Amino acid sequence: MDFKAKLLALTAKDVMSTNLKTLHFSQKTNRAKEIMRLQKIGGLVVMDDNNQVVGIITMENLMIALEKKMMDQPVEKIMKRQVITVSCTDCLKKILHLIQKHNFRRLPVIDKAGKPVGIITSSKIIDIFTNLLEEENDAHDIKKDGEAFVVAFEVESGDFQKLGEASTGVKNVLKDMGGFPASLIRRVGVVAYEGETNIVIHSLGGKLEAKISPTQINLIFSDIGPGIADIKKACQPGFSTASEQVKEMGFGAGMGLYNMEKFADNIAIKSKLGTATIINAEFKVNK
Amino acid sequence: MNLGDVAAILEAKVLWGSEQLQQEVLHVFAADMMSNVLLLADTNDILLTNLIGNQVIRTASMTDLAAIIICGNKEPDSQVLALTKKLNIPLFIVSLSLFSCCGLLYEAGLRARGEQ
Numbered sequence: 001m002d003f004k005a006k007l008l009a010l011t012a013k014d015v016m017s018t019n020l021k022t023l024h025f026s027q028k029t030n031r032a033k034e035i036m037r038l039q040k041i042g043g044l045v046v047m048d049d050n051n052q053v054v055g056i057i058t059m060e061n062l063m064i065a066l067e068k069k070m071m072d073q074p075v076e077k078i079m080k081r082q083v084i085t086v087s088c089t090d091c092l093k094k095i096l097h098l099i100q101k102h103n104f105r106r107l108p109v110i111d112k113a114g115k116p117v118g119i120i121t122s123s124k125i126i127d128i129f130t131n132l133l134e135e136e137n138d139a140h141d142i143k144k145d146g147e148a149f150v151v152a153f154e155v156e157s158g159d160f161q162k163l164g165e166a167s168t169g170v171k172n173v174l175k176d177m178g179g180f181p182a183s184l185i186r187r188v189g190v191v192a193y194e195g196e197t198n199i200v201i202h203s204l205g206g207k208l209e210a211k212i213s214p215t216q217i218n219l220i221f222s223d224i225g226p227g228i229a230d231i232k233k234a235c236q237p238g239f240s241t242a243s244e245q246v247k248e249m250g251f252g253a254g255m256g257l258y259n260m261e262k263f264a265d266n267i268a269i270k271s272k273l274g275t276a277t278i279i280n281a282e283f284k285v286n287k
Numbered sequence: 288m289n290l291g292d293v294a295a296i297l298e299a300k301v302l303w304g305s306e307q308l309q310q311e312v313l314h315v316f317a318a319d320m321m322s323n324v325l326l327l328a329d330t331n332d333i334l335l336t337n338l339i340g341n342q343v344i345r346t347a348s349m350t351d352l353a354a355i356i357i358c359g360n361k362e363p364d365s366q367v368l369a370l371t372k373k374l375n376i377p378l379f380i381v382s383l384s385l386f387s388c389c390g391l392l393y394e395a396g397l398r399a400r401g402e403q
Binding site: 017018019131134160161163164167168171182186189190192193194249250251253255256258259262 | 305306320321322323326330336338340341342346349366373374
């Protein structure tokens with residue numbers, strides 16, 4: 001899905017915060033202030049006896065109440081009575097229009113019975129946009145190769161901060177394409193991650209390519225570097241040439257290639273000592 | 288038992304995932320060796336560990352784990368927190384040792400996958 005389509009597909013349910021605090025209209029304003037202070041939130045939804053929304057309390061209401069010395073009065077005396085609610089299925093476009101038109105920064109989200117289930121705040125919407133933009137930055141070019149789609153990620157030697165980005169990228173592409181079982185996506189993810197880790201730890205740099213067709217997925221890890229002296233030995237569980245630094249991060253226990261063999265349907269390893277290594281991990285889709 | 292119950296038993300500080308505390312917890316995996324987690328942990332397990340780097344978060348994301356619980360009174364840095372948030376994995380920190388955390392959850396009825 002592209003960025004615009006992702007935005008248009010969002011509904012109130014996707015952009016609301018479920019950390020919703022309510023109180024009854026007869027409760028004291030002081031109580032509202034305490035809840036907002038302890039929960040670190042900027043607004044409360046006020047309810048009647050039938051669990052319906054009748055008002056909203058914001059910082060502004062509290063400031064007025066403080067000024068007028070009304071903190072021991074019930075919240076119904078100080079609350080804002082004009083509340084705009086939206087339903088879970090309302091789209092983001094409608095929500096943004098409402099926020100802009102009425103200049104309200106908080107919209108309670110109600111279910112079919114009118115009971116509030118969440119709240120939309122401007123800060124939550126900013127969070128969602130920020131996340132979507134970040135996802136957009138992580139997106140990679142997908143090329144077509146006959147039946148298959150090919151997506152490639154560079155993997156840098158020794159860059160442990162970025163380690164995991166390529167395999168997360170592969171996993172996200174598979175999720176976005178749809179139609180692949182979750183268990184398969186998970187296996188591909190684990191193999192991608194182990195292979196990416198090997199490139200970061202052992203090589204001078206390389207890349208991870210995912211070839212995705214409806215019937216088969218191939219992960220091709222290629223690097224330039226020392227190569228593997230004894231492939232059979234390297235695949236034995238527990239055999240490791242990794243440094244102490246790598247071991248402190250929870251890797252280098254000699255399980256990488258073993259795990260890759262275990263989770264892929266087939267693995268082919270080609271290596272030339274002192275030059276390069278290419279590993280092709282194959283997954284059948286209809287299994 | 289749900290994630291909220293686990294947090295209560297371990298007196299954990301919830302750093303991320305307060306909106307996912309209702310999620311059911313069935314099995315626990317405890318390890319510091321991430322390759323072991325990748326090999327043996329399964330979807331929706333919770334992970335107890337002493338490690339606290341980016342790779343713990345990545346590993347949990349890759350194996351679709353339900354939550355990460357960092358034992359032994361450690362605070363993650365801002366980079367680890369940002370990644371947790373981005374990949375949206377519940378993250379708790381606990382002051383108790385890994386051993387005690389395992390003991391408490393075992394006592395409360397949780398088991399490793401495939402064990403009674």
